[in-house]
Amino acid sequence: MINKYSKEALLEGDSNFRRDFVNSLTGFKSLNLIGTRNEKGASNLAPFSQVFHIGASPPLVGILFRPHTVERHTLSNILDTGFFTLNHVHESFYKKAHQTAARYSGSEFEAVGLEEVILDGFYAPFVEISPLKIACSLADHQTIQLNQTVLVIGAIEAVWVDELAVGADGFVDLEKIGTITVTGLDAYHKTQKLARLSYPKPNSEVKEI
Protein backbone atom coordinates (compact mmCIF):
# COMPACT_ATOMS: atom_id res chain seq x y z
CA MET A 1 0.00 0.00 0.00
CA ILE A 2 1.61 3.26 -1.17
CA ASN A 3 1.60 5.84 1.59
CA LYS A 4 2.26 9.56 1.30
CA TYR A 5 4.60 11.06 3.90
CA SER A 6 4.26 14.84 3.83
CA LYS A 7 6.82 17.32 5.13
CA GLU A 8 4.28 18.55 7.66
CA ALA A 9 3.61 15.06 9.01
CA LEU A 10 7.36 14.35 9.21
CA LEU A 11 8.10 17.61 11.03
CA GLU A 12 5.25 17.07 13.50
CA GLY A 13 6.15 13.42 14.09
CA ASP A 14 8.84 11.70 16.13
CA SER A 15 12.34 13.09 15.50
CA ASN A 16 14.01 9.66 15.54
CA PHE A 17 11.57 8.38 12.93
CA ARG A 18 12.22 11.49 10.81
CA ARG A 19 16.00 11.10 11.08
CA ASP A 20 16.00 7.43 10.00
CA PHE A 21 13.38 7.99 7.30
CA VAL A 22 15.01 11.02 5.67
CA ASN A 23 18.46 9.43 5.86
CA SER A 24 17.07 6.55 3.76
CA LEU A 25 15.51 8.63 1.01
CA THR A 26 18.30 9.53 -1.37
CA GLY A 27 19.24 5.89 -1.95
CA PHE A 28 22.44 3.88 -1.51
CA LYS A 29 25.41 5.75 -0.10
CA SER A 30 29.16 5.44 -0.22
CA LEU A 31 30.95 4.17 2.85
CA ASN A 32 34.40 5.47 3.75
CA LEU A 33 36.47 5.50 6.89
CA ILE A 34 38.11 8.90 7.23
CA GLY A 35 41.54 8.91 8.86
CA THR A 36 42.98 12.08 10.38
CA ARG A 37 45.50 13.26 12.98
CA ASN A 38 45.28 16.27 15.21
CA GLU A 39 48.11 18.78 15.38
CA LYS A 40 49.77 16.78 18.15
CA GLY A 41 49.73 13.67 15.97
CA ALA A 42 46.97 11.69 17.70
CA SER A 43 45.08 9.64 15.11
CA ASN A 44 41.32 9.49 14.60
CA LEU A 45 39.08 7.26 12.47
CA ALA A 46 35.36 7.63 11.75
CA PRO A 47 32.83 6.22 9.26
CA PHE A 48 31.14 8.53 6.74
CA SER A 49 28.36 7.96 4.23
CA GLN A 50 28.38 11.57 3.01
CA VAL A 51 31.40 11.44 0.69
CA PHE A 52 30.67 12.20 -2.95
CA HIS A 53 32.30 12.97 -6.30
CA ILE A 54 32.74 16.66 -7.14
CA GLY A 55 34.94 16.61 -10.22
CA ALA A 56 37.66 14.78 -12.12
CA SER A 57 39.76 17.68 -13.48
CA PRO A 58 41.13 18.39 -10.96
CA PRO A 59 40.11 15.32 -8.92
CA LEU A 60 37.90 16.57 -6.08
CA VAL A 61 35.71 14.92 -3.44
CA GLY A 62 33.13 16.45 -1.13
CA ILE A 63 32.21 15.51 2.43
CA LEU A 64 29.24 16.92 4.26
CA PHE A 65 29.69 17.29 8.03
CA ARG A 66 26.97 17.78 10.58
CA PRO A 67 28.10 20.55 12.92
CA HIS A 68 27.50 18.91 16.31
CA THR A 69 28.00 15.17 16.10
CA VAL A 70 30.59 12.53 16.90
CA GLU A 71 32.30 13.43 13.63
CA ARG A 72 33.49 16.79 14.88
CA HIS A 73 37.02 15.49 15.63
CA THR A 74 37.38 14.54 12.02
CA LEU A 75 36.25 17.97 10.84
CA SER A 76 38.45 19.91 13.24
CA ASN A 77 41.48 17.74 12.41
CA ILE A 78 40.95 18.38 8.70
CA LEU A 79 40.59 22.12 9.21
CA ASP A 80 43.58 22.25 11.58
CA THR A 81 46.02 20.11 9.61
CA GLY A 82 44.73 20.19 6.01
CA PHE A 83 44.93 16.43 5.44
CA PHE A 84 42.72 13.34 5.56
CA THR A 85 42.43 9.88 4.08
CA LEU A 86 39.47 7.99 2.63
CA ASN A 87 39.41 4.22 3.08
CA HIS A 88 36.86 1.90 1.45
CA VAL A 89 35.23 -0.70 3.68
CA HIS A 90 35.14 -4.42 2.91
CA GLU A 91 32.68 -7.00 4.30
CA SER A 92 35.48 -8.50 6.42
CA PHE A 93 35.72 -5.43 8.68
CA TYR A 94 32.43 -3.51 8.38
CA LYS A 95 31.49 -4.15 12.01
CA LYS A 96 34.77 -2.64 13.15
CA ALA A 97 34.17 0.26 10.76
CA HIS A 98 30.73 0.83 12.33
CA GLN A 99 32.19 0.66 15.82
CA THR A 100 34.66 3.50 15.09
CA ALA A 101 31.65 5.83 15.45
CA ALA A 102 31.52 5.17 19.20
CA ARG A 103 32.73 8.00 21.42
CA TYR A 104 36.20 6.75 22.29
CA SER A 105 38.58 9.04 24.14
CA GLY A 106 41.68 7.61 22.40
CA SER A 107 42.44 6.35 18.89
CA GLU A 108 39.62 4.46 17.18
CA PHE A 109 42.23 2.42 15.27
CA GLU A 110 43.39 0.88 18.54
CA ALA A 111 39.96 0.71 20.13
CA VAL A 112 38.38 -1.40 17.37
CA GLY A 113 41.51 -3.23 16.23
CA LEU A 114 42.15 -1.75 12.79
CA GLU A 115 45.83 -1.33 11.97
CA GLU A 116 46.88 2.12 10.84
CA VAL A 117 49.54 2.69 8.23
CA ILE A 118 51.43 5.69 6.87
CA LEU A 119 51.97 5.77 3.10
CA ASP A 120 54.65 7.90 1.43
CA GLY A 121 54.98 10.07 4.53
CA PHE A 122 51.43 11.44 4.19
CA TYR A 123 50.36 13.16 7.42
CA ALA A 124 46.98 11.46 7.84
CA PRO A 125 46.83 7.72 8.58
CA PHE A 126 45.31 5.00 6.38
CA VAL A 127 43.48 1.80 7.30
CA GLU A 128 45.97 -0.93 6.46
CA ILE A 129 43.46 -3.55 5.20
CA SER A 130 41.29 -1.12 3.24
CA PRO A 131 41.17 -2.18 -0.44
CA LEU A 132 41.08 1.38 -1.81
CA LYS A 133 42.89 4.24 -0.06
CA ILE A 134 42.86 7.91 -1.01
CA ALA A 135 45.16 10.67 0.26
CA CYS A 136 43.36 14.05 0.28
CA SER A 137 44.33 17.60 1.11
CA LEU A 138 41.88 20.28 2.15
CA ALA A 139 41.00 22.42 -0.88
CA ASP A 140 38.08 24.48 0.43
CA HIS A 141 35.18 24.45 2.87
CA GLN A 142 31.92 26.30 3.19
CA THR A 143 28.90 26.28 5.48
CA ILE A 144 25.46 25.42 4.12
CA GLN A 145 23.41 28.27 5.54
CA LEU A 146 20.12 26.35 5.60
CA ASN A 147 21.22 23.94 8.32
CA GLN A 148 24.82 24.84 9.26
CA THR A 149 26.29 21.64 7.83
CA VAL A 150 29.84 22.07 6.56
CA LEU A 151 30.88 21.05 3.06
CA VAL A 152 34.57 20.13 2.94
CA ILE A 153 36.15 19.83 -0.50
CA GLY A 154 39.24 17.65 -0.73
CA ALA A 155 41.81 17.45 -3.50
CA ILE A 156 42.74 13.85 -4.31
CA GLU A 157 46.54 13.60 -4.03
CA ALA A 158 47.00 9.86 -4.58
CA VAL A 159 45.04 6.60 -4.73
CA TRP A 160 46.18 3.09 -3.83
CA VAL A 161 44.21 0.20 -5.31
CA ASP A 162 44.87 -3.22 -6.87
CA GLU A 163 45.60 -2.53 -10.52
CA LEU A 164 43.66 -5.68 -11.45
CA ALA A 165 40.46 -3.84 -10.42
CA VAL A 166 41.19 -0.88 -12.74
CA GLY A 167 40.02 -1.23 -16.34
CA ALA A 168 41.85 0.18 -19.36
CA ASP A 169 39.10 2.83 -19.51
CA GLY A 170 39.69 3.89 -15.89
CA PHE A 171 36.61 2.20 -14.39
CA VAL A 172 37.35 0.74 -10.96
CA ASP A 173 35.48 -2.52 -10.30
CA LEU A 174 34.43 -1.97 -6.69
CA GLU A 175 32.90 -5.46 -6.44
CA LYS A 176 36.27 -6.98 -7.30
CA ILE A 177 37.83 -5.25 -4.29
CA GLY A 178 34.78 -5.88 -2.07
CA THR A 179 33.70 -2.31 -1.31
CA ILE A 180 30.30 -2.27 0.41
CA THR A 181 27.50 0.31 0.57
CA VAL A 182 25.19 1.69 3.26
CA THR A 183 21.57 2.81 3.59
CA GLY A 184 19.98 4.91 6.29
CA LEU A 185 22.13 5.19 9.39
CA ASP A 186 23.10 1.59 10.04
CA ALA A 187 22.33 -0.86 7.21
CA TYR A 188 25.20 -2.41 5.25
CA HIS A 189 24.94 -4.12 1.87
CA LYS A 190 27.15 -5.94 -0.58
CA THR A 191 26.35 -5.72 -4.26
CA GLN A 192 25.86 -7.78 -7.40
CA LYS A 193 26.52 -6.15 -10.75
CA LEU A 194 23.64 -6.01 -13.20
CA ALA A 195 25.65 -4.56 -16.11
CA ARG A 196 27.69 -1.70 -17.42
CA LEU A 197 25.77 0.12 -20.14
CA SER A 198 27.02 1.83 -23.30
CA TYR A 199 27.02 5.61 -23.71
CA PRO A 200 23.37 6.60 -24.38
CA LYS A 201 22.49 8.07 -27.79
CA PRO A 202 19.03 9.03 -29.06
CA ASN A 203 18.60 6.53 -31.87
CA SER A 204 20.52 3.55 -30.64
CA GLU A 205 19.62 0.71 -28.29
CA VAL A 206 21.35 0.57 -24.89
CA LYS A 207 23.98 -2.21 -24.92
CA GLU A 208 25.75 -4.00 -22.10
CA ILE A 209 29.49 -3.39 -22.26
Place this chain on the structure above:
Amino acid sequence: MINKYSKEALLEGDSNFRRDFVNSLTGFKSLNLIGTRNEKGASNLAPFSQVFHIGASPPLVGILFRPHTVERHTLSNILDTGFFTLNHVHESFYKKAHQTAARYSGSEFEAVGLEEVILDGFYAPFVEISPLKIACSLADHQTIQLNQTVLVIGAIEAVWVDELAVGADGFVDLEKIGTITVTGLDAYHKTQKLARLSYPKPNSEVKEI
Protein backbone atom coordinates in the same frame (compact mmCIF):
# COMPACT_ATOMS: atom_id res chain seq x y z
CA MET B 1 49.36 -5.84 -7.16
CA ILE B 2 48.62 -2.54 -5.40
CA ASN B 3 49.37 0.41 -7.65
CA LYS B 4 49.67 4.07 -6.66
CA TYR B 5 47.85 6.55 -8.89
CA SER B 6 49.17 10.04 -8.14
CA LYS B 7 47.35 13.27 -8.91
CA GLU B 8 50.18 14.26 -11.23
CA ALA B 9 49.96 11.01 -13.21
CA LEU B 10 46.17 11.33 -13.44
CA LEU B 11 46.32 14.95 -14.63
CA GLU B 12 48.99 14.17 -17.22
CA GLY B 13 47.20 11.03 -18.45
CA ASP B 14 44.21 10.46 -20.71
CA SER B 15 41.18 12.56 -19.74
CA ASN B 16 38.69 9.74 -20.36
CA PHE B 17 40.65 7.42 -18.08
CA ARG B 18 40.78 10.16 -15.43
CA ARG B 19 37.01 10.80 -15.66
CA ASP B 20 36.05 7.13 -15.27
CA PHE B 21 38.66 6.50 -12.58
CA VAL B 22 37.83 9.49 -10.39
CA ASN B 23 34.08 8.90 -10.77
CA SER B 24 34.63 5.45 -9.26
CA LEU B 25 36.63 6.51 -6.23
CA THR B 26 34.10 7.67 -3.66
CA GLY B 27 32.24 4.34 -3.73
CA PHE B 28 28.64 3.34 -4.43
CA LYS B 29 26.29 6.13 -5.42
CA SER B 30 22.58 6.77 -5.26
CA LEU B 31 20.60 6.57 -8.48
CA ASN B 32 17.63 8.86 -9.04
CA LEU B 33 15.70 9.98 -12.09
CA ILE B 34 15.01 13.69 -11.76
CA GLY B 35 11.74 14.88 -13.27
CA THR B 36 11.19 18.54 -14.16
CA ARG B 37 9.11 20.77 -16.44
CA ASN B 38 10.17 23.98 -18.09
CA GLU B 39 8.08 27.13 -17.73
CA LYS B 40 6.00 26.15 -20.78
CA GLY B 41 5.20 22.79 -19.20
CA ALA B 42 7.41 20.52 -21.33
CA SER B 43 8.65 17.62 -19.20
CA ASN B 44 12.23 16.41 -18.81
CA LEU B 45 13.76 13.34 -17.18
CA ALA B 46 17.43 12.60 -16.49
CA PRO B 47 19.46 10.15 -14.36
CA PHE B 48 21.63 11.46 -11.52
CA SER B 49 24.12 9.77 -9.22
CA GLN B 50 24.98 12.97 -7.37
CA VAL B 51 21.99 13.20 -5.03
CA PHE B 52 22.80 13.09 -1.32
CA HIS B 53 21.35 13.63 2.14
CA ILE B 54 21.85 17.10 3.65
CA GLY B 55 19.64 17.04 6.72
CA ALA B 56 16.49 15.67 8.32
CA SER B 57 15.19 18.71 10.23
CA PRO B 58 14.09 20.20 7.92
CA PRO B 59 14.34 17.39 5.34
CA LEU B 60 16.87 18.53 2.71
CA VAL B 61 18.62 16.88 -0.22
CA GLY B 62 21.55 18.09 -2.29
CA ILE B 63 22.28 17.60 -5.98
CA LEU B 64 25.57 18.52 -7.60
CA PHE B 65 25.31 19.63 -11.23
CA ARG B 66 28.13 19.87 -13.71
CA PRO B 67 27.80 23.21 -15.49
CA HIS B 68 28.03 22.11 -19.13
CA THR B 69 26.58 18.66 -19.58
CA VAL B 70 23.41 16.95 -20.77
CA GLU B 71 21.90 17.65 -17.36
CA ARG B 72 21.68 21.39 -17.96
CA HIS B 73 17.96 21.21 -18.87
CA THR B 74 17.28 19.73 -15.47
CA LEU B 75 19.22 22.49 -13.72
CA SER B 76 17.65 25.33 -15.68
CA ASN B 77 14.16 23.89 -15.18
CA ILE B 78 14.73 23.69 -11.42
CA LEU B 79 16.06 27.25 -11.25
CA ASP B 80 13.26 28.56 -13.49
CA THR B 81 10.30 26.80 -11.88
CA GLY B 82 11.47 25.90 -8.35
CA PHE B 83 10.31 22.27 -8.47
CA PHE B 84 11.66 18.80 -9.20
CA THR B 85 11.02 15.17 -8.37
CA LEU B 86 13.35 12.34 -7.36
CA ASN B 87 12.45 8.84 -8.48
CA HIS B 88 14.28 5.69 -7.37
CA VAL B 89 15.22 3.20 -10.07
CA HIS B 90 14.35 -0.50 -9.99
CA GLU B 91 16.10 -3.32 -11.89
CA SER B 92 13.05 -3.65 -14.17
CA PHE B 93 13.67 -0.26 -15.82
CA TYR B 94 17.31 0.65 -15.26
CA LYS B 95 18.17 0.45 -18.97
CA LYS B 96 15.40 2.94 -19.74
CA ALA B 97 16.67 5.12 -16.89
CA HIS B 98 20.18 5.05 -18.38
CA GLN B 99 18.81 5.89 -21.83
CA THR B 100 17.13 9.09 -20.54
CA ALA B 101 20.66 10.61 -20.52
CA ALA B 102 20.69 10.62 -24.35
CA ARG B 103 20.30 14.03 -25.99
CA TYR B 104 16.65 13.88 -26.99
CA SER B 105 14.98 17.01 -28.35
CA GLY B 106 11.57 16.14 -26.83
CA SER B 107 10.45 14.49 -23.57
CA GLU B 108 12.65 11.65 -22.30
CA PHE B 109 9.55 10.05 -20.74
CA GLU B 110 8.10 9.47 -24.20
CA ALA B 111 11.42 8.74 -25.88
CA VAL B 112 12.33 5.83 -23.58
CA GLY B 113 8.81 4.66 -22.72
CA LEU B 114 8.49 5.62 -19.06
CA GLU B 115 5.03 6.80 -18.07
CA GLU B 116 4.88 10.16 -16.32
CA VAL B 117 2.39 10.90 -13.59
CA ILE B 118 1.31 14.01 -11.67
CA LEU B 119 0.71 13.53 -7.94
CA ASP B 120 -1.37 15.96 -5.84
CA GLY B 121 -1.05 18.65 -8.49
CA PHE B 122 2.72 18.99 -7.99
CA TYR B 123 4.27 20.93 -10.88
CA ALA B 124 7.11 18.51 -11.68
CA PRO B 125 6.31 15.05 -13.08
CA PHE B 126 7.02 11.69 -11.45
CA VAL B 127 7.98 8.34 -12.97
CA GLU B 128 4.86 6.22 -12.57
CA ILE B 129 6.59 2.88 -11.89
CA SER B 130 9.26 4.26 -9.56
CA PRO B 131 9.02 2.57 -6.13
CA LEU B 132 9.99 5.69 -4.16
CA LYS B 133 9.02 9.17 -5.32
CA ILE B 134 9.97 12.49 -3.72
CA ALA B 135 8.50 15.94 -4.42
CA CYS B 136 11.08 18.69 -3.87
CA SER B 137 11.09 22.46 -4.02
CA LEU B 138 14.18 24.55 -4.61
CA ALA B 139 15.50 25.81 -1.26
CA ASP B 140 18.88 27.26 -2.25
CA HIS B 141 21.72 26.91 -4.73
CA GLN B 142 25.36 27.90 -4.78
CA THR B 143 28.32 27.53 -7.11
CA ILE B 144 31.39 25.58 -6.01
CA GLN B 145 34.14 28.03 -6.94
CA LEU B 146 36.83 25.38 -7.43
CA ASN B 147 35.22 23.86 -10.52
CA GLN B 148 31.98 25.80 -11.18
CA THR B 149 29.71 22.88 -10.33
CA VAL B 150 26.37 23.96 -8.91
CA LEU B 151 25.01 22.63 -5.63
CA VAL B 152 21.21 22.67 -5.59
CA ILE B 153 19.51 22.17 -2.24
CA GLY B 154 15.98 20.85 -2.32
CA ALA B 155 13.37 20.83 0.44
CA ILE B 156 11.53 17.51 0.61
CA GLU B 157 7.79 18.30 0.38
CA ALA B 158 6.38 14.76 0.25
CA VAL B 159 7.43 11.13 -0.25
CA TRP B 160 5.45 8.25 -1.74
CA VAL B 161 6.57 4.73 -0.85
CA ASP B 162 5.03 1.38 0.07
CA GLU B 163 4.41 1.57 3.81
CA LEU B 164 5.44 -2.09 4.11
CA ALA B 165 9.02 -0.98 3.36
CA VAL B 166 9.04 1.58 6.19
CA GLY B 167 9.99 0.32 9.64
CA ALA B 168 8.51 1.57 12.91
CA ASP B 169 11.86 3.37 13.46
CA GLY B 170 11.63 5.19 10.12
CA PHE B 171 14.20 3.05 8.27
CA VAL B 172 13.20 2.47 4.64
CA ASP B 173 14.18 -0.98 3.36
CA LEU B 174 15.42 -0.09 -0.12
CA GLU B 175 16.00 -3.73 -1.02
CA LYS B 176 12.35 -4.48 -0.37
CA ILE B 177 11.35 -1.90 -2.99
CA GLY B 178 14.19 -2.87 -5.37
CA THR B 179 16.17 0.37 -5.49
CA ILE B 180 19.50 -0.15 -7.25
CA THR B 181 22.88 1.61 -7.01
CA VAL B 182 25.53 2.82 -9.46
CA THR B 183 29.32 3.02 -9.66
CA GLY B 184 31.46 5.10 -11.98
CA LEU B 185 29.54 6.46 -14.93
CA ASP B 186 27.69 3.42 -16.19
CA ALA B 187 27.74 0.38 -13.87
CA TYR B 188 24.52 -0.71 -12.15
CA HIS B 189 24.25 -3.01 -9.15
CA LYS B 190 21.59 -4.62 -7.01
CA THR B 191 22.32 -5.28 -3.37
CA GLN B 192 22.20 -7.92 -0.67
CA LYS B 193 21.89 -6.81 2.94
CA LEU B 194 24.66 -7.86 5.31
CA ALA B 195 23.02 -6.49 8.47
CA ARG B 196 21.75 -3.49 10.33
CA LEU B 197 24.01 -2.73 13.28
CA SER B 198 23.18 -1.36 16.72
CA TYR B 199 24.14 2.16 17.82
CA PRO B 200 27.88 2.03 18.57
CA LYS B 201 29.04 2.59 22.16
CA PRO B 202 32.61 2.40 23.51
CA ASN B 203 32.31 -0.60 25.81
CA SER B 204 29.71 -2.71 24.10
CA GLU B 205 29.92 -5.21 21.24
CA VAL B 206 28.28 -4.29 17.93
CA LYS B 207 25.04 -6.26 17.51
CA GLU B 208 22.92 -7.02 14.46
CA ILE B 209 19.45 -5.51 14.81
